Amino acid sequence: MDILILAVVIALVAVGVISGLVVSSRKKKQLPPPAPPSTPTITAPPAEPQVGEDAVETAEEPRRTIEEVGLPEAEAPAPAPVVEPEAPAAPEIEVPEPTAGRLVRLRARLARSQNSLGKGLLTLLSREHLDEDTWEEIEETLLVADVGVVPTQELVDRLRERVKVLGTRTPADLRALLKEELLTLVGTDLDRVVKTESGEDTPGVIMVVGVNGTGKTTTTGKLARVLVADGRSVVLGAADTFRAAAADQLQTWGERVGARTVRGPEGGDPASIAYDAVKEGIAEGADVVLIDTAGRLHTKTGLMDELGKVKRVVEKHGPLDEILLVLDATTGQNGLTQARVFAEVVDITGIVLTKLDGTAKGGIVIAVQRELGVPVKLIGLGEGPDDLAPFVPEAFVDALIGD
Incomplete structure (x- = not known):
């Protein structure tokens, strides 16, 4: 009995101890006291638009008629500045090198x-x-x-x-x-002077002929420089109407030395342009008229006949003083074939050998003179504007032999 009472007492003590521990633990976990309350901030919802009877009445404002409303005046655009077209600058007149020497x-x-x-x-x-x-x-x-x-x-x-x-x-x-x-x-006794004086009251007339690719138009332009260097006034006739830009090329050469160029439409009648060039030369009192003809293939009979027509039309003003045949010296003996055919159509009076400073052989001078019976009067020795020189046999042979 005593034992039972003792067990009950122990159990009661144990329950009391456990209860005290639990209460103590709860006291430790209590939250801190809340902060004193502050005045809450209340955000009002956005005001809704009022409609119907709740709408606020709009204040009455005086209204103006459309006539009373002044429209803004459109500003007149500023006048565009007048740009005067610049006149093309006149090409500077060049002074060719003297031909002597x-x-x-x-x-x-x-x-x-x-x-x-x-x-x-x-x-x-x-x-x-x-x-x-x-x-x-x-x-x-x-x-x-x-x-x-x-x-x-x-x-x-x-x-x-x-x-x-x-x-x-x-x-x-x-x-x-x-x-x-x-x-x-x-040959030292041949007359190699380019004839520029007519026996009549007309300019000396020189016609330049040759095959395509021999540098004929360029040679005509360089010849104009030679004549100007010798004190002659020149008019150029651009009768090569078949090659594109041939007239432009010749005109550029003429402008450099102050010589006027007479030209016509592309594909126009070469004989007509040649005739007009001589007519203009007479009117201006020029010393020389240089006529550049279209490059002819010596195998084309029709083109060669046309060249003869140009010659006949020009001679209505007076006799031609020179007909110069331009030959590419690098073609060698093939150039002689070309020379023969040209000589049959027009009376060649002199030869211009171009590209004699390149791969050409100097002996062509001798061969072409023998073939045509006419002298070499000018030779081209480079691409410069003053690289066309009167042919001087002594200087030529000295260059062949060397020092």
Whole structure:
């Protein structure tokens, strides 16, 4: 019994202890007292638009009629500034180089491409024994230089005879001998002056002819510079109406030296333009009229006939003073074929050899003169505006032989 009472007492004590622990734990976990209350901020909802009877009445304002309302006046646009078109600047008139001694100044340019002929001949002639093989080499050197078969044979025969008579052959003797014989072939007694004076009260008239690609229009422009440099006044006739921009090209050349160009529509009648050019030259009192014709293929009969027509029409004003044939020196012997056909259509009075500073062979001068029986009067030695020079045989042969 006592034991039972003791167990009950222990159980009661245990329950009391556990209850105290729980109450203590709860006291520790209580939240801190709340902060004193503050005045709450209340955000009012946005006001709703009032309609019907609740709408606020709009204050009455005086109304104006449309006549009373002044419209803003449109500002007048500022006048655009008047831009005066600039007149094209007049091209500056150039002063061409004097023609006297021009070939001498260009001699070095000529010698660069021609020296092989003179040096080759001098080397062969300086051999101790001039046997048949050596003379054949001399003949071959001349043929390669485009001298032509007949002139080559003449030169070789004369050299054989002169060397045999000469006996000793010093370099100075051989150079003098070769120069003399080449001058004989080139010809020192031919009239190489470009005719610019007519026997009548009309300008001298020069017609320039040639095949496409020989530099004919450019040569005509350079010839104008040559004539101006010699104190002549010039009128140009752009009768090449078949090649695009040929007239523009010629006019540009003329403007550089103050020469006027007479031209017509592209594809127009060349004879008519040539006639008008001479007519204008007479009216202006010009010294010379230069007529550039269309490049002709020597195989086209119709075109060659037209060239003859240009000549006949121009001659209604008076005789032509010069008909210059422009040949590309680099074409060699093929140029002789062209020259023959042109000579049959018009009476060629002189030859202009272009591109003689390039790969051309100097012997073509001799060959073409023999073929046509007319002199080379001008040669082109470069692309510069003053690289067209009157042909001087002595200066030419000096350039062939070299120093």
